[in-house]
Amino acid sequence: MTIPKGKLVAIMGGSGCGKTTLLRLIGGQLKPSSGQVKVAGQVVGDLDREALYALRRKMSMLFQFGALFTDMSVFDNIAFQLREHTELPEDMIRDLVLMKLNAVGLRGTAKLYPAELSGGMARRVALARAVALDPELIMYDEPFAGLDPISLAAVGNTIRRLNDTLGATSIVVTHDVIESLQIVDYLYFVADGKIVGHGTPDDIRASTEPFVKQFVHAEMDGPVPFHYPAAQYADDLGLPLEKKSRGAA
Numbered sequence: 022m023t024i025p026k027g028k029l030v031a032i033m034g035g036s037g038c039g040k041t042t043l044l045r046l047i048g049g050q051l052k053p054s055s056g057q058v059k060v061a062g063q064v065v066g067d068l069d070r071e072a073l074y075a076l077r078r079k080m081s082m083l084f085q086f087g088a089l090f091t092d093m094s095v096f097d098n099i100a101f102q103l104r105e106h107t108e109l110p111e112d113m114i115r116d117l118v119l120m121k122l123n124a125v126g127l128r129g130t131a132k133l134y135p136a137e138l139s140g141g142m143a144r145r146v147a148l149a150r151a152v153a154l155d156p157e158l159i160m161y162d163e164p165f166a167g168l169d170p171i172s173l174a175a176v177g178n179t180i181r182r183l184n185d186t187l188g189a190t191s192i193v194v195t196h197d198v199i200e201s202l203q204i205v206d207y208l209y210f211v212a213d214g215k216i217v218g219h220g221t222p223d224d225i226r227a228s229t230e231p232f233v234k235q236f237v238h239a240e241m242d243g244p245v246p247f248h249y250p251a252a253q254y255a256d257d258l259g260l261p262l263e264k265k266s267r268g269a270a
Contacts, residue, residue, distance in 0.1 A: 022209055022216060029184045029191040031201045033236065034211035040194040043211075044160045047192070048080060049073045060158065078106060081156040083147055085163040089135040095122070096131040099150045106154065121149040124186075125179055141172025145179060152183055158190050159183075165197040173197070177204050198237050202226065210236060 022043075024030050032040050045051045046058045052066040059065070063076060089098050099118045103109060109117070122128040125145040135143055144164060151159055164180065165173050181204040184191045195201055201208065202222040210218040210233050218225070218233035225233060251257070 022219075024190060024192055025207075026190050027184075027188055028206040029181060029193065029204060031193045031195055031205040031208045032211060033195060033198070033201065033208060034217075035236075036196075038211050039214065040211060041162055044082070044162055044192065044194060047158075047160065048077065048082065078154070079157045081151040081154065081159050083144075083151045083159070083161045083164055085166055089143060089147055089150070091135050093134075094131065095127070095133050095135070095138070095146050098135070098146060099153050102150070102153055117153065121153055122146075124152075124183065125149045126175070139172070141168050141175060144168065144172070144176050148176065148179060148183070152187060152189075155187055156189060158192070161191065161193045161195070163195055164193060165195055165200055173200055180204060 022032075032043060034040055042051065046053055047060060047065065049065045049068065057064050057066065060076060061079070063072075065073070065076070068076060089095075090101065093101065096118055099121055100114050103114045103117060107114075119128055119131065122131060125148055127142060127145055127149065130138065130142065130146065135146070138146065148164075151161075161180065164176055168176060177200045180191065180193065183189070193201065193205065202225065205222065207221055208219060208225050209216055212232050218228060218230045220228065225237060228237070
């Protein structure tokens, strides 16, 4: 899997297939049991603590459901990492925070707390926090989960616009096929620990690869079965042999 600089790439697949684990490998939270994960030419699993933290300062993460600090205002949520990782004066931090909030359309929420925001607004505040330090690599873990159609479109368009404006590289882990096909440059499909399909949005729409086709068109049965492997239903119910022979299920 290759994520080109400056591109917006989606990683898709069924629940539990390892999409979020890939993000953790890229960020160095986990080390691979085999193979390598390289970011900007550096093998993440080989870095010591200091080098890993230095690399992480070039990355950012939008967590599923935002993960805002609940006891901090919107302003302080975004200012937190600027205060933590830079020595900028407070007046400059103020200007940067308001600039990031304006970029996501929420400058007027600076004094509000997360509990006062809708789900879509909280996700956009988290997005503003994710780009506060102008990272080179931005990772999004299910950024569209739980959003209404209007909020979903707003977050999707903002992700695309910020990626292009910042010249960043973005990785989006998501189940949302429709929105992804509208905003990303390239997609990878993962299943059973393997890449089972990849391509541009046009490639994916036209794909006849069974897993990709099932996923994109939301077909209930295919390479991913509806029923989890189990014993015969009649056996579980303890039906007599004569009833089984009549086709009872």
